[in-house]
Amino acid sequence: MHQNKGKTVAQCLKARTDYAKNGEKTENEELISSYACDKETVDQEFLLAKQEYLRITGRKQKGDIIAYQIRQSFKPGEITPEEANAVGYETAMRFTKGNHAFIVATHTDKAHIHNHIIFNSTNLNCDRKFRDSWFIALVLQKVSDIVCLEHALSVIKPRRPSERDNRNSYHRVSLRKELREHIDTILQEDTKNLNEFLKRLQESGYEIKNGKHISVRGKGQKRFIRLSSLGEGYTEEDIRKRILREDEICSEEYGKEAEKNQRKQQKIKQSSRGFDLLIDINKKMQEGKGRGYERWAKIYNVKQITKALLFLQEHGIRDYEELEKKTAETSERFDAVSKLIKEKEDKLHDIAALKMNIINFAKTKKIYDEYRDLRYDKDFFEAHREEITLYRASKEAFNRYKGKKLPKVRELSEQYREVLEEKRKLYSEYKEARKEMMDIKIAKQDIDRFLKTEEKQHQIDKNIAQEHVR
Structure with a gap:
């Protein structure tokens, strides 16, 4: 901008x-x-x-x-x-x-x-x-x-190298690309057959020409485009297959790629913070995850609980009571800093509002005086409705300052600058307090889940032992 x-x-x-x-x-x-x-x-x-x-x-x-x-x-x-x-x-x-x-x-x-x-x-x-x-x-x-x-949202697939042209990336979207994207959108819906697909394409503004090859033309487009010229996945035969869901393998591969990207990003987040929440393996297995995932999740949880314990050791937290106390303290500190920032924001808003009202009052006073001299003439009011309304709003805002001297615009600007600087300094403290609180909370949740899992496993072992005795 x-x-x-x-x-x-x-x-x-x-x-x-x-x-x-x-x-x-x-x-x-x-x-x-x-x-x-x-x-x-x-x-x-x-x-x-x-x-x-x-x-x-x-x-x-x-x-x-x-x-x-x-x-x-x-x-x-x-x-x-x-x-x-x-x-x-x-x-x-x-x-x-x-x-x-x-x-x-x-x-x-x-x-x-x-x-x-x-x-x-x-x-x-x-x-x-x-x-x-x-x-x-x-x-x-x-x-x-x-x-x-x-967030499990779809993203635009990048074009394959064979589909890219020699121009730079900042070029106008081609008509063929628009058509391919529109076909993808229609096929994501429940389409029963090719005729229904063509009908929906026509309803969305495309002209259809049947013959040896099906061709389509969009609004403002001079020539028809053959479906067979759109490339793999967009020919008449390929569209029939996609309608019949014969492209499920491609969808599955895309899903695997998305999951791979998510796992990759998860690793990046872990390395930046040091540790993350433990995985609820039972819940994941109920969702249909395989045995391979279960093995990976167990190893992952061992690593995470080790990192959590090292984190607590580094911060001098030796027992569970101390962990609970530290969690409460960091939450209180974060809430206190957040409250201070909110107070600064409210103060900035009040200063800005007062400054605007003083400026509006000065700009519109002459017009309002003229309106009053004309004994509140209706035609004059209609011609200067905005200025008169601003004057009245400013005058009303000054009521809370009755008996007090209104500050000058320059003084308000300086005051605003000072409060803004205080707020900026608080933000660095806010980020630090938030990180400390999140790290402690994650460590506590991991310890809680680990202890719960251990207790559950201990109970299972106890039940098995009792069965053997019987």
């Missing part, structure tokens, strides 16, 4: 974030989440970070990028708006590595649920900018795909 001609950076940021936060698209702003900023004042916080960056570094680039936007769409009917927002938040957090403030606004006004993720080009420390590069889109795509797979 760049600064538009004839507009200030503040105006551009407000316009972009306001569009993302549109209440009609986000269910009255219920589907908006944020990181290191408040959704109500995100544009002002982004702007303050840029001003701080200029003060610290003294650098001002020509054609500067003020923010970045990510659009993340999901297959219709596959995800709830709440989960989509959580997926967007996780994607943004991994992509920015928690170094940039961002908001995630989930839009539900289209057939497909989609996220608008906007993150500040300036980092939280206000001393660096986001490093953009030619292949950054591929990195983002990979991060998004990994998060989606972890």
